[in-house]
Amino acid sequence: MINLINNIISNSGYQRVDFGLDEPGFMIMLFKASDESKQEYFLSLQAEEQENEVAILLLEEKAQIIFEKIRNSGKTERFFEKNCTMIVCHEAMKIKKETIFSLEEDPYNFKKNVLTYSTGELLALQTYLSDNKIEKITNDVINNILNSNGGKNFLEFKQSTTKGLYSIVLKTTLKLPFLIYTPQEQKLSNLALDIENNLTTNLNSVYKKLISLETEWDDDNILDEVTKIWSVEP
Numbered sequence: 001m002i003n004l005i006n007n008i009i010s011n012s013g014y015q016r017v018d019f020g021l022d023e024p025g026f027m028i029m030l031f032k033a034s035d036e037s038k039q040e041y042f043l044s045l046q047a048e049e050q051e052n053e054v055a056i057l058l059l060e061e062k063a064q065i066i067f068e069k070i071r072n073s074g075k076t077e078r079f080f081e082k083n084c085t086m087i088v089c090h091e092a093m094k095i096k097k098e099t100i101f102s103l104e105e106d107p108y109n110f111k112k113n114v115l116t117y118s119t120g121e122l123l124a125l126q127t128y129l130s131d132n133k134i135e136k137i138t139n140d141v142i143n144n145i146l147n148s149n150g151g152k153n154f155l156e157f158k159q160s161t162t163k164g165l166y167s168i169v170l171k172t173t174l175k176l177p178f179l180i181y182t183p184q185e186q187k188l189s190n191l192a193l194d195i196e197n198n199l200t201t202n203l204n205s206v207y208k209k210l211i212s213l214e215t216e217w218d219d220d221n222i223l224d225e226v227t228k229i230w231s232v233e234p
Contacts, residue, residue, distance in 0.1 A: 045058075055100075146166070
């Protein structure tokens with residue numbers, strides 16, 4: 001999962017900070033915003049051993065060690081200390097909800113977002129990318145998935161207990177703050193034209209007379225107006 005996250009980050013305006021960042025038992029990569037006006041970093045992380053105990057170890061010890069290694073490396077700007085988000089990739093079945101909550105609420109070192117995933121979700125995303133020959137995962141790619149099938153995929157996702165492509169992309173969008181979901185524009189029908197097309201010739205004539213009226217109807221003239229429009233004998 002971390003490779004896909006790295007792909008998204010690197011294709012969203014962030015460049016890899018290339019230095020020997022190593023912490024045994026963890027896959028780690030640091031990114032900095034290419035736009036100098038954006039003073040922010042992202043750190044992707046995934047434990048080699050996907051267990052709840054390892055996630056707790058990250059919370060209680062490893063995150064601070066990694067933070068200090070980066071801060072003392074001489075490779076980051078001063079704003080790193082206050083503006084770096086750690087994206088923790090972890091299998092959903094191998095981490096407890098309480099651990100996720102503790103990581104994301106922890107006020108020390110990094111801001112932490114935990115992205116959980118299942119084997120099925122990961123396979124669904126990998127298959128989609130492979131079938132569509134997508135190498136660079138951009139914000140547009142994410143939106144194309146979320147808006148696909150005219151919104152029907154979202155309804156299916158809400159009604160199903162099975163997690164797949166849509167669920168993993170939605171979770172990724174929620175955990176990576178630089179991704180922006182843009183709802184697909186729906187083409188609005190021309191109501192007036194729809195009405196005209198569905199009326200008989202006689203009723204169409206009545207309809208056009210009605211919408212062209214400038215007279216304000218009241219109790220005194222309503223009978224006369226109806227008579228004129230429908231050509232009804234009084």
